[in-house]
Amino acid sequence: MDFSDSPEERVYREKVHAWLSANASPAVAEQDLSVVADADNVPRAKEWQARKWAAGYAALTIAKEYGGGGEAPIKQVIYEQEEAKFDVARGTLDIGLGICIPTVVVWGSDAQRDRYVKKALSGEEVWCQLFSEPSGGSDLAALRTRAVRDGERWIVNGQKVWTSGAHFADYGLLLARTDPAAPKHKGITAFIVNMKAAGVEVRPIRTMAGSAEFNEVFFSDVSIPDSDRLGPPGQGWQVGLSTLMHERMKAGKGFGLAGWKKMLDIARNARIDGAPALKDSRVRERIADNWAQEQALRLLSFRAQTALSQGGIPGPEQSISKLVDGTLAQQAAAFMLDLVGEPAVYAAGSDSPLRSVYSSWMWAAATRIAGGSDEILRNVIAERVLGLPTDARPDKNTPFNEL
Numbered sequence: 001m002d003f004s005d006s007p008e009e010r011v012y013r014e015k016v017h018a019w020l021s022a023n024a025s026p027a028v029a030e031q032d033l034s035v036v037a038d039a040d041n042v043p044r045a046k047e048w049q050a051r052k053w054a055a056g057y058a059a060l061t062i063a064k065e066y067g068g069g070g071e072a073p074i075k076q077v078i079y080e081q082e083e084a085k086f087d088v089a090r091g092t093l094d095i096g097l098g099i100c101i102p103t104v105v106v107w108g109s110d111a112q113r114d115r116y117v118k119k120a121l122s123g124e125e126v127w128c129q130l131f132s133e134p135s136g137g138s139d140l141a142a143l144r145t146r147a148v149r150d151g152e153r154w155i156v157n158g159q160k161v162w163t164s165g166a167h168f169a170d171y172g173l174l175l176a177r178t179d180p181a182a183p184k185h186k187g188i189t190a191f192i193v194n195m196k197a198a199g200v201e202v203r204p205i206r207t208m209a210g211s212a213e214f215n216e217v218f219f220s221d222v223s224i225p226d227s228d229r230l231g232p233p234g235q236g237w238q239v240g241l242s243t244l245m246h247e248r249m250k251a252g253k254g255f256g257l258a259g260w261k262k263m264l265d266i267a268r269n270a271r272i273d274g275a276p277a278l279k280d281s282r283v284r285e286r287i288a289d290n291w292a293q294e295q296a297l298r299l300l301s302f303r304a305q306t307a308l309s310q311g312g313i314p315g316p317e318q319s320i321s322k323l324v325d326g327t328l329a330q331q332a333a334a335f336m337l338d339l340v341g342e343p344a345v346y347a348a349g350s351d352s353p354l355r356s357v358y359s360s361w362m363w364a365a366a367t368r369i370a371g372g373s374d375e376i377l378r379n380v381i382a383e384r385v386l387g388l389p390t391d392a393r394p395d396k397n398t399p400f401n402e403l
């Protein structure tokens, strides 16, 4: 594990930092995650993406011929680390840019890459990911949305759920069942779907935080031209695996919901039974414990970073980072809410420095589900890191329509 930048990486970091300093203001507060998938945030996110595109920072790991930077993944990590220090709209376009578009680059035809990649990288078109369904979340291969071939087009009927950003997306990466007689992993095909097409209906789901970042999406006789099929028929599972690999890598980079410094700030101003909260040894112990776990996560991220720096890819240990990070974020958020108490609720939506305490707590639960739930991550760690016997999968080879 190597903790420091190589000489080349240091030069690149300085270059990126200089560009960011010239184009954005330093961040004064951590980003409020509750606004990331807010439609109001989209114009600002698109404007920032267009500026990155013009400067060559839009998608560093995508090949130059498709409009990316053609750089090694470590450059993307460095760029993101530096960008996080600035007050820019981060996160809103991530599903498209970090998950869908890299999948189009790998699986798309030349015509698809020409049509879709540059418009997404330049911030002109926004994408969403249409995978999860009421009957297929963790068990994604159980999805039931049907696509039936009709000459040079496919007719889609079914429902997706938890589709982040579908309410402002132009295109979606869709997995649908095209061969119900094949075993569940083998009868799926991937498509690019125009979210404005006739028969696509997006219904917002309001979360307990009061916002509506994700949606139900209904397909009623939606027509998709065969030219928008992504990859061969029946290979949708393999297409989806590319997508999920990008998603887990993204999720494992940290949600940044909490942080020991923020806990310390909150504790400095809070009181317990009339005395400063920091005088309470239980409070100090919690902050120290958080600090220790964050250091362990940092070291794990250095391990992934070292792998990237040496031209490798991070392994399933990324699941460990995501598992610990989500749990830590939720525990820290609950602790801060306890310390602040009722005023945290009134501060939400205001300019108060306490405004993110409540939304962090509301959001923390989602971090333990999105991009792979805790239990699924534990299965990955058990099977692929520890080499324990695999989960029972009795339905793997049975035709889907006989399950």
Ligand SMILES: Cc1cc2nc3c(=O)[nH]c(=O)nc-3n(C[C@H](O)[C@H](O)[C@H](O)COP(=O)(O)OP(=O)(O)OC[C@H]3O[C@@H](n4cnc5c(N)ncnc54)[C@H](O)[C@@H]3O)c2cc1C
Pocket: 095, 128, 129, 130, 131, 132, 133, 134, 136, 137, 138, 139, 161, 162, 163, 164, 165, 214, 366, 367, 369, 370, 371, 372, 373, 374, 375, 376, 379, 391
């Ligand atoms: C904030 C957020 C944003 C999201 N955005 C998107 C999006 O843009 N596009 C999209 O397609 N999806 C999205 N999702 C959906 C997400 O991928 C699913 O919620 C996730 O895969 C879990 O699926 P599920 O909700 O159907 O839960 P289920 O799979 O029904 O799981 C229910 C519970 O059972 C447990 N469980 C399931 N299977 C096993 C097993 N084999 N072993 C042990 N325990 C198990 C789970 O861990 C969980 O606790 C989003 C979710 C969240 C929270």
